Amino acid sequence: MDLTCTPEEEEFRARLRTWLARELPTLPPRPDPLDWPARRAYDMDWQRRLHEAGYAGLHWPEDAGGQDATPTQHLIFLEETEAAGAPYVGAGFVGLLHAGPTIAAEGTAEQRARWLPPILSGDQVWCQGFSEPDAGSDLASLRTRAVRDGDHYVVTGSKIWTSHAEVADWCELLVRTDPEAPRHRGITWLALPMDAPGVTVRPLRTLAGSTEFAEVFLDEVRVPVTHRVGEENDGWRVTMVTLSFERGTAFVGEVVACRRTLRLLAKRARKTGRWDDAVLRRRLGRLNAEFTALWRLIQWNVSEAAHGLRHGGTGVPAEGASVFKLRYSHARQELYDVAAAVLGPDALDLTREWTRERLSSLSYTIAAGTSQIQHTILAERVLGLPKGR
């Protein structure tokens, strides 16, 4: 039970702080949240700066172009960048947190050399084409077909809810290569160039009014076999190797941000007099406990991950990741509901602070595995309850 940092880690923190203090004032103004091309440009500019300073792919292995940093250093990085008000990973999310680590773990030397450097340098954006209209929680039932034709796969089908598809260069795509095999065995992982002939992106408007995700239609798209990562029909395993990664550390910065928001809410409530409402006050107090505990839960998970890595494992174990995601998504929604209580009728004004975040918080119990699915994962895989039907 040691929560202290080593002298090297503290030095890393100090260097990072110095760099952030120098770099952040030179950033361009934040883009309009509804303008995705502008957001991509902004996010990638930030990634380029990180890359030049040696902070890109901190947690990636060295032979993948990363820094081979310890999970604790990665945690410090996420904590400090958020605390300093630096930009969030944004459009770089899939490349840096899922597609990249998958290629690093499962790709050939050529594939790593081709795709990883532009992710780290902020030159290329990836999106994730997993979900389909008929395959959401039941991802393994996906039907997008890939048929071998010489040294190409011919891909036909459609994907949905693909975040950042509008501005992505590449898509990590799950396709079915063997319709006869058991569901999990006939799936293959492909890197799809978004500008390939036959790819159509139709943006979908979210309830928050933005077009952050899209439908992607694939009509006989030819994808070279060299774009396959892992063996044919082994795509399910290839994907799962790094999926808990996404659930484990993806929200570190957000928790730091939520704690800041919570303090702002308390101060606002005090100013407007709503602080005198004991019910509101106590909800704020409870959220303080929630986010304090969530931060400690992250440290617990990171400690487990670091231990696992030292013993040949991968990222955050399923238990910690699902526990965290369930509790965090709920706490985030409560945070913005409390924000609405602080705002009163102003919560109905979309130009007010926190009103858009309240809307987007609604996706947290759905995206990246719904709360129901997370509960089932915990019950069956962690607690060992017999499989339901």
Place this chain on the structure above:
Amino acid sequence: MDFRLTDDQEALRAGMRQLLDRHFGPTALRHAADPLAHHAPNAELTRLWAELGAAGLFSLRADESAGGVGLGLPEAVLVFEETGRALLPGPLVATHLAGSWGLVPGAAEGRVVVTAMDAGRPSPDVTSPPGGTAPDGMLVEHLEAADAVLVVGDGEVRLLETTGSDLAGAVKDGEQAGSPPAAAAAPAPVPVRSVDPLSPLHRVVARPASDSRPVAGDQEEGPGARRGQRSGDGVGQEPGDGPEERLPTVAGRGKWLPAVDVPGKWLPTGDADVLRREAGVLTAAQQLGSARRTLEMAVGYAREREQFGRPIGTFQAVQHLCAGMLVRAQTARSAVYAAAVTQESEEAYAAKLLADEAATSNARDCLQVFGGMGFTWEAEVHLHLKRAWLRAEQWGTSAAAEERLAAALL
């Protein structure tokens, strides 16, 4: 940073689990809870105390030079988690604090039983009453078995002897006859029919002292009003030296009455706040142990019990109840361990709040998973729920914690 338990800590926990299984295993628990069994609860507690004292439970954190084990709060938390898991009865937290802080001779060895009364506001900016305070008195556990009561007030700690004149009508059994007459201001304990069969309770009723200050409703005394901080020089002072000497000073906007007004001996410890915080963290650890135990029980039962031709654990409604219990337990665990390591007051409040919630809600969900069996005296579930309710009232209620944590945001 490595938040996980060290090998030594794992070994300590495992050792404690074995030890408790020997001294207070399932059979002993069933006997203790059996309403028809012959009981001599005070004698049983005295015997248990000697065993626990020999095992080092009460001297765990005392310096080795003082005959203690010299361990820290994180280790104490692991040990107390096990006591919560085993439903070990008795005023464990109070005696541990008395022993580890060297407040009461004999406590470290388990020769004397020390219980406690939380008689202070957790902090000047909190206006809700302390835990255990009811309009007509304050609840104290295991008073009859206890030799002394730690009274943790605002910035001061006192000790009441249960056999002397500190309480009206000495309560320790068999010693009533020789007791000196109680002081005029001595509070009078009244037995309560405790909801938890393993935790006898007394309500300690205030007796207005002749020189009583007008506390309740006094407009001059806002929530920030506090009596002067006591320092060590007041040790052993006799009661009745003037209004400054009385406890406690729960003078919050006249919203509630001084819960109890007691004499007793000053203890040479400056820091009642630290004592109270540690008591809260250790109580939270017990709640955590209980929450993890009821989760285990629910999962075990869900695997075995069959309905509709299959284990009830295959039903998603049951699965998700269990998964929710796991989430509560693991979240509380992070908070409790972090509070033990950092010893910061905000973390301690978060730990108590989340552990109270985990223990009470997990016990209820466990009860639900057990079905009709869960509603019986026979099943252990109700004992966890009742004890969790009791602990939730001790050393910082949810209301107090939430207020404190809200104030910390400003």
